[in-house]
Amino acid sequence: MVLIAPSAEEKALVEAAQGGDVEAIRALLDRVSRPLYAAVILPRIGIAADAEDILRETLLRAIDRLHTFHWTGAGFFPWLRQIAIHQVIDHVRRVQRRTRLEERFERHAADVTPMHLAGAEESLIDQQERALSLKTMSVAMDALNDRYRAAITLRLLEEKSREACAEALGVTLGNFDVILHRALAALRKAYGVR
């Protein structure tokens, strides 16, 4: 059995895909589309239906521009990730009112990609991307006051019921809803597309 280095295998797949080989395109997309969706797009969009639209648009765009991809040794994923990030920013610009400064900052931040190696396992890509998302979330959460952070932690991170959250904060159910509403509104400002 001949063992092929992962990066050489990925390069061969890219070349075959650029030649129009559908099975090679499928193999390439199968390697990267799940971490792209789960660890890059969904943590930046939240709503699954919108994230699926962005994934679809990203893959179509990537196939359309596959002939422009030049192998640099970093592999296929960073190139695809960059397309996805710009799709995400364009989507957010369409649905949210963001200032030019916020958007410029987001585009600049999006250009900073985590270190990926060609032919990296899906789980490794997923792990690196998720670490980046968790860090972004953590920074945004740190900017909140303690009560707001507690409301989000209890309800969304620890997945506790509303009743349990209200009890933990010592407030009524209605007051907990208001605290969570304010907490998410405050987090939205600190939690751009990064």
Next chain:
Amino acid sequence: MSAPDERWNPDDGPAPTDEERAASSRLSEALSEPNAPDDPALRELVSVARRIHATAHPNRDVQHAATARITDEVLATMRPMASPVRGIARRMWPFAVAAAAILVVGVSVGRPRSVPAGPDPSISRDVDDVLRAPVGVGAASTPATRVYEARLTAWRELYLRGGSR
């Protein structure tokens, strides 16, 4: 266990208005629904909440199913335009064009030249050949042709009988 405080805690900010309480209640309901709300402001907050949740709790099975479905959809749409046949065709088209050009030139050059038209054949052909030829079927579809045919037949019979009227 102490009962929850019914009053608003000033540490949580200014006391909410009725409008804010209603909006908070709508958000709470929307967070428990699978589909995102249509109201843009509410949708934005739901999006933030789900970003947090997706980051902390990746649902690998659901995500795998979604990505597999979308990959299939995308490949289905691009299959006609990026099949291996198309890839081969894309690489081979210059050769195909060249072959077609050679074929056209070859047919044009290799075709035998038509012989220049000579002088018209003499009208003094054997009269019998003309007159003995049968009258064609279907040629008598118009009155003028019928008159012509009748005259021709009569003249031929006269000629064959000896040439005198």
